[in-house]
Structures are given as C-alpha cells and as structure tokens.
Amino acid sequence: MDNPATYLHWGFILISVPNAALILGMIVLFVLALLAPFPGHSGDRSEEHRER
Amino acid sequence: MSAAIDPEARGSWTLALRRYLLRRLPPEHLLPERQPAFVRSWTYVLGAITLASLVWVVISGAVCAFFGPQWWHVSPQGRFFNSLHFWGTQVFFVFMVLHLWAQFFGAGWRDGRALTWVTGVLLFVLSIGTAFTGYLSQENFDSQWIGVNAKDAMNGAGIGAFFNVLNFGQMYGLHVLLLPGGLLLFVAVHLLLVRMRGVVRPLSETPR
Numbered sequence: 375m376d377n378p379a380t381y382l383h384w385g386f387i388l389i390s391v392p393n394a395a396l397i398l399g400m401i402v403l404f405v406l407a408l409l410a411p412f413p414g415h416s417g418d419r420s421e422e423h424r425e426r
Numbered sequence: 427m428s429a430a431i432d433p434e435a436r437g438s439w440t441l442a443l444r445r446y447l448l449r450r451l452p453p454e455h456l457l458p459e460r461q462p463a464f465v466r467s468w469t470y471v472l473g474a475i476t477l478a479s480l481v482w483v484v485i486s487g488a489v490c491a492f493f494g495p496q497w498w499h500v501s502p503q504g505r506f507f508n509s510l511h512f513w514g515t516q517v518f519f520v521f522m523v524l525h526l527w528a529q530f531f532g533a534g535w536r537d538g539r540a541l542t543w544v545t546g547v548l549l550f551v552l553s554i555g556t557a558f559t560g561y562l563s564q565e566n567f568d569s570q571w572i573g574v575n576a577k578d579a580m581n582g583a584g585i586g587a588f589f590n591v592l593n594f595g596q597m598y599g600l601h602v603l604l605l606p607g608g609l610l611l612f613v614a615v616h617l618l619l620v621r622m623r624g625v626v627r628p629l630s631e632t633p634r
Contacts, residue, residue, distance in 0.1 A: 396520075400520055400523065400524060403520075403524060404524050404527055404528070406468070407467075407468035407469045407471070407472060407524065407528070408467075408468075408469060410468055412466045412467055412468060414466065
C-alpha cells in the first residue's frame with residue numbers, strides 16, 4: 375500500500391492501474407445495471423406514469 | 427368563524443403557502459405506494475445506493491467528529507469508523523457517477539426535469555468539495571501532501587487568500603459543517619423534485 379502505483383501508458387494516456395481497474399469495474403457495474411433482470415414480479419405495464 | 431377573522435378572507439400567507447405546497451407536493455406523490463413498471467430496473471437503484479452510502483458517511487463522520495482525530499487514528503474502534511467514513515465515500519462517489527451516467531444517457535432532464543438535473547450537478551460539485559476538505563482533514567502525512575500540492579492550485583485559481591488548504595481549522599469546519607449542510611439541503615431539494623415530477627420515462631418507452 376505504501377509503494378507507488380504502477381502506471382499504464384499509451385500515447386497521451388497515463389493512468390494508474392488502481393484507477394484503471396476502478397473505471398473498468400464501474401463500466402461493468404453500469405452494463406450489469408442495464409442488462410441484469412430485476413428480481414420480483416414482471417410488473418403491471420398498464421400502470422400510468424404520473425407527469426405534472 | 428366570522429368572515430372578519432377568516433384567514434381565507436384576509437389572504438393569509440400561511441394558507442396560500444399551504445395550498446401551494448399541497449398543490450405541488452400532494453402526500454400521495456411524496457410517499458407513493460406504487461411506481462411505474464419501467465422503474466423495475468437496476469438503473470433506478472443507483473441513486474438509492476448513492477443516498478444509502480451518504481447516510482453511512484454522515485453517521486460515521488458524526489461519530490468521528492464526536493471523538494476527534496486522536497481517536498480515529500489510534501484506537502481500533504476509531505480506525506474502524508474512519509475506514510467506514512472513507513470507504514463509504516468511495517461507494518458514494520462510484521454510485522453517484524453511475525447514477526450520473528444513467529441519467530445522462532437516459533436524458534433524465536426531459537419533461538420539465540431540468541431543475542432536477544441542475545441540482546444533481548450542484549450536488550456533484552459540492553460532493554467534490556466536501557471530499558476534498560475531508561482528505562485535508564485526515565490529520566496525517568497524506569493530508570499534508572495533498573494540502574501542500576493543492577495550495578498552488580488554489581493560488582493559481584486566485585482563491586488561495588480566502589480558501590487556505592493548509593489551515594486545518596478552516597478545512598475541518600468546511601468539511602463537517604458548511605459543505606455537508608449545503609449537500610444535505612440540495613439532496614432534500616433533489617429528492618423533492620424527483621417526487622414532484624416522478625422518475626423519467628426511459629427513452630425506449632417515450633411515445634414518438
């Protein structure tokens with residue numbers, strides 16, 4: 375933990391491995407949130423959404 | 427009640443305010459028991475997780491503020507609550523950014539929800555300031571390193587004279603009182619706006 379992080383370097387992109395891993399993890403979480411089925415009943419699609 | 431003392435007849439501001447609030451914030455919208463079917467998605471949970479982690483951060487921060495820096499650095503309980511505060515902040519930022527992505531790509535400002543989006547942006551900026559002053563308030567070498575480097579940025583931006591990152595008292599006061607106060611106020615406004623307008627319909631379900 376006290377050692378400097380390893381850095382990835384492609385052209386003008388310079389990013390530490392922990393930061394790159396965190397961003398990748400967030401992208402994976404985002405895709406999962408979009409695609410993963412939500413638990414419970416399938417829902418009543420006839421229900422009207424309120425908009426005022 | 428006679429007409430002479432009828433608040434309605436006198437144009438009472440409390441009555442006017444009550445009617446306005448009931449019109450804009452009816453109780454069934456503030457605490458709905460049902461949601462539209464499209465809310466059954468994990469993307470609508472991201473904001474709720476952000477809010478839940480904020481609750482953890484506020485509670486663990488209050489405990490740390492009560493016992494003070496020596497406690498949170500030295501005792502095992504203090505280190506535990508300090509870690510809760512730190513990791514709660516990491517979770518808060520991760521899910522706030524995921525919530526931001528979901529609202530950005532879903533155009534969450536549609537159908538009169540611009541102010542909801544704007545308060546979200548303000549919350550994002552306020553959160554960065556609150557986290558920054560938190561890093562400066564750690565009372566360790568890490569906070570000194572951040573402070574010494576950040577002072578040049580503050581001076582370069584021309585605000586170093588009244589935002590002194592090397593002044594622990596000022597940074598700590600900002601971190602535990604003013605910035606969280608503003609943050610909680612805007613969270614309340616943000617949630618009220620969400621309740622007033624309802625959550626935005628997904629782009630795929632928007633009538634063309």
